[in-house]
Amino acid sequence: MLTQSLTSSAVASRISPVPQGALDQFGAVTGHAGLIATEFSYRKDEEIYGEDEPAEYVYQVISGAVRSYKLLSDGRRQIGAFHLPGDVFGLESGTIHRLAAEAIIDTTVRLVKRRSLELAAGTDVKVARSLWTMTAGDLRHAEDHMLLLGRKTAMEKVATFLLEMDRRLAVAGMMALPMCRRDIGDYLGLTLETVSRALSQLQAQGVLGFSGARQIVLRNRQRLHNMDA
Amino acid sequence: MLTQSLTSSAVASRISPVPQGALDQFGAVTGHAGLIATEFSYRKDEEIYGEDEPAEYVYQVISGAVRSYKLLSDGRRQIGAFHLPGDVFGLESGTIHRLAAEAIIDTTVRLVKRRSLELAAGTDVKVARSLWTMTAGDLRHAEDHMLLLGRKTAMEKVATFLLEMDRRLAVAGMMALPMCRRDIGDYLGLTLETVSRALSQLQAQGVLGFSGARQIVLRNRQRLHNMDA
C-alpha cells in the first residue's frame, strides 16, 4: 500500500501516545539509510502472522492494538503480550515467529523486512544494539509475567493488569481497553468470569469506576499497588 | 545445550563437551582478544547475585546447577529458569539483574565482565549478534514457560518439565535432578506436594522409574509427550 522511505525518526514520532524506549529505537532503525518501511492495516480479529510462520517482517503499531499468543492443541490460549501504539512486535532473532499475532481492533502497523534490519545491524553497531535492547525489553516483560502467572492470586493479577494498562494507555486519567474480558483472562491465566468478578469487586470498593465495561478510571492507584503483591 | 555428565546430585564435577548454541557463542566471546574469563565456585544455596543488583558479570555454568528466580514481598517465589552445565546466565542488556540467582548444588562458573562484552560488541558484529541471540533464546524459553504457567494442568506441567530435563541432562537414559521438589514446584507454579503426587502417579503408570527420589528414568517418552498438551 503506502511505501515510504523514512529518513528520520521524526515521522515515527508523529504517531500517537509515545512509549519512549522501543519507539525511539524503531525510529532509529527505520531511519537507517536503505530501510523501507511500509504501512498496512488489519481488521478486528484478523491474523497478522501465525505461530511458527517465517518471520519476514518486524512490526510497529501505529494505531489500534494487537495480541501475541500461543495455543495448546485443544484451544487453550496464553496471550503473552498486548501491543499498543508505538510498540514494536514480531521481532525475532531466528527465522520464525514464536507466537501468533492478531489485531484486537482495526489496526494499522508500520513494517520493515527483518532481513534488512539484520543487514543494517551487520554494519551499524547502533542498529545491532537496538535489536538486542528491544528483545531484552520483551524478555523483561516475560519474566515479570511468569511471576504473575505462576504465583499471583486472581485479584493480584487483575490489579497488576490495571496498573500496566494505566501506565501504557491512560489518557487524562482514563483508559479505554481495546480487549474483551476473555483476552484479559487469557493474558492473566484466568477465566473471563474471574476477571469480571475481580473488576466488579474493585468497583464496589471504590478503587475504580466504569463508564462502559471497557472505559475505566482508576480512583486509587495506591490501593492497587498494595494489592499487586 | 545438551548432554553433560552430571552423574549424581552430590558429585557434579566434569565439564561437558561443548553444547552448540549458547556455549559456542560464549566461547567465541570469551575467546575474544582482551576478554578475561575467571572461574568461581559457590556452595549449595549460595547466592550468586540478587534481584536488582548491578549486572557486573555474565556467567556460564561449568559444573553444578543454578536457579534464577523472582520473589513477591511475602516470599512466594517463581523460578524462571534452571541453568545447567554449558548454559550462560545473568546476561543483561541493561545495568541490573532482573532475577536473582543461587547455586542449587555446589557449582563452578566461568564469568566475564559485562562491560567488556559490550565493548567487544561495539567493534565486533559477531559478538553483538551473539548477545542478541542469547537473549532471544532466553525469551523463547520464557514464552514457552508463560504458556505452561498460565494454561497447563499440574500433570501437563510435570510432563513438560520431565521432557525438558530429559533433553538437557539425561545421560544414558537417566537423569539426575539437582533440584528438590520445592524448586520444581516453584518453577512450575505448583506446590511441592502436587509435584510429588504427579511423579508418583507417573511411576504407578509405568511412565517413569525412580532410583532415589532424584534419579529418574523415563520409560515412555511418547506418553509424556501426549500428556504435555
Place this chain on the structure above:
DNA sequence: CGTCGCTTTGATCTAAATCAAGTTGAGTGG
C-alpha cells in the same frame, strides 16, 4: 428497536492448595 455478542452475577464443582502425619535415605558421628 430488535438482535447478538459481551458482560455480569449466581450456583455448583473440582483441581490443586493446605494441613498433617509418616517414611526414606543421605550424611554424620560414634
Place this chain on the structure above:
DNA sequence: CCACTCAACTTGATTTAGATCAAAGCGACG
C-alpha cells in the same frame, strides 16, 4: 560399619480459590 538424625519426600484428609455451568442484563449497531 552401624545407627542416628534431619531434611526431603510421600501420602492422606480436608479446604478453598478459581473454574465451570447457567441465566440474566446491557449496549452497540444494523
